[in-house]
Amino acid sequence: MIENRIYNFSAGPAVLPEDVLVRVRDNLVNYKGCGLGVAEMSHRGKEFTQIIEGAEASLKRLLSLSDDYAIIFTTGGATNQFSMVPMNLMAGKTADYINTGSWSKKAIAEAKKFGEVRVAASSQEESFSYIPTDVDVSSDAAYLHFTSNNTIFGTQFSSEPDAGSVALVCDASSDFLHKPLDVSKYGLIYAGAQKNLGPAGVTIAIIRKDLLDRIPENLPIMLDYRTYVENNSLYNTPPTFPIYVVREVLSWLEAQGGLAEIEKRNRRKAGMLYDAIDASDFYRGTARKDSRSVMNVTFRLTDEALEPSFLEKAAAAGFSGLKGHRSVGGVRASIYNAFPEQGISELIKFMREFESSHG
């Protein structure tokens, strides 16, 4: 760990790998000796062309992606995808959504602006504490949309819902690339970069090319997937610096051993923390055990009145960003790919000490 850095449990924008940060810093004023900083270069020049093509190639390798899919770099975060998905893919049909929390609800509310929405499954009646497995997909739905990981409620799909022949669409913003992924199950998968991929300001989407045929004419040009696919995401100036950092994060992932290795680490990290929570009556997890997220570990202190003190002391001890989302309270440890295992051990040590001092 670089001196004077603290443990960053932020839900996003989130911690980046230190190797990546150092490389980015070294190229900010003069990119690989070309005489220009990496944020100052034309998006049509050979250096940036190598960056964006490198990012794409790296992502293809990590996912063993077939040529049936196109990778695009866009902006506006997942929220912009909440509009783009129905605008591009509804094609006059009803769209099915699985409702597993705040982000799903926002996606559903947005889709209703553009057509009819059916809720194919929901865990709302149990305060979104679990992932529903009984999904009632309509065979003539335009697509089935789900949120693979729910940052606020700390739940996560352990495998994809079965969409049958219906196109599966996924908001993977908070767990994309945390484990190997069989993209062939998906019609579209999208993710804002600021959790597992890089800094805020770029959104990656992978779309099965046959879905492009459904897109109606006269969409706002930057909300039409074809604008990106047909121009390799260079119809206009893309967010070059965020894409550069994504490229470095993808290289880092490959250097770590790829998605199988990162999954091992993620399971080990989350397992350590959930074990510590379960080992004590002082803490309790908020998500049902079969639905727990490997990325966002949400928990309460059994005596909730102690939470403000817990959070304050944790912050003072160098654990940043542990406060639960303002809509639910409690504690949340976001431990994405780049979060170091040592930070988990240190947090567990702190939790035990806090418990002892209040025992």
Added chain:
Amino acid sequence: MIENRIYNFSAGPAVLPEDVLVRVRDNLVNYKGCGLGVAEMSHRGKEFTQIIEGAEASLKRLLSLSDDYAIIFTTGGATNQFSMVPMNLMAGKTADYINTGSWSKKAIAEAKKFGEVRVAASSQEESFSYIPTDVDVSSDAAYLHFTSNNTIFGTQFSSEPDAGSVALVCDASSDFLHKPLDVSKYGLIYAGAQKNLGPAGVTIAIIRKDLLDRIPENLPIMLDYRTYVENNSLYNTPPTFPIYVVREVLSWLEAQGGLAEIEKRNRRKAGMLYDAIDASDFYRGTARKDSRSVMNVTFRLTDEALEPSFLEKAAAAGFSGLKGHRSVGGVRASIYNAFPEQGISELIKFMREFESSHG
């Protein structure tokens, strides 16, 4: 000039002030000693709140902006604004556009998707080599849209077109903050950051608040100006790092003496280069003299066959990005706010030497 950096004449993404680059580099791993890098911090934490509020306050000071206006930070570049402007502001009426080149044409084509467009003035018949002054604004137009500076043709409005009582809307992407600006003349002014403001990935818009009343319901949420105004551009995760760099560029502008001082420098820089072009029959400017841009100096070699050699030798001598836009060819020196005056002197010296060696 920092060692080993070269002169960056790129039309955008473009050169950033070296003071800013160094400060950004120093905060990339650990922002002001808080233990987190500037691209890794929550957009709802106190550090980023200070950054975005600081950027807004700085921009307000630079422009003496009244409270009738709201500043927003969005994404998707000017191209996304080409959609947002008509979707938000047409309100069932016809919109007037001034056509001064490629970007105006794209704005017009996009607006036609959403309603009726009238061309109130155009310089297309003279290959966009000048800025039309005879503008026929319809008194019942929803707004009058113009492109204040045309990067490709090297032309620029020296003052705003008279829109009468019609809301004036401006794409100022390539000359925003290059001189003092009376925002009270405008209904809406927008600019992608990557020329005068910072890195690619954030777009700034300033909107007169009364125009928000026109906005229809059920727009895609990230294309509705109200989403930004009502949430201080924090409805979802904004592009935090690009906004941080913008904040630093605005501070730099203030430290230089503000817009009056930067205008002096810009006029001096452009004046030196145009004088050099006019002093020789070897070079010729492409824009009509009364319409010349202070930001993008476009010129040809009288013997166009020499241009490839000129560009190649210039690049070898450390002048990057001088090639004219692919749609028009020739030479283009983009000399935005952050471009150093010394680079102009050096380029002129190079131009004279090239001329001598081909005399």
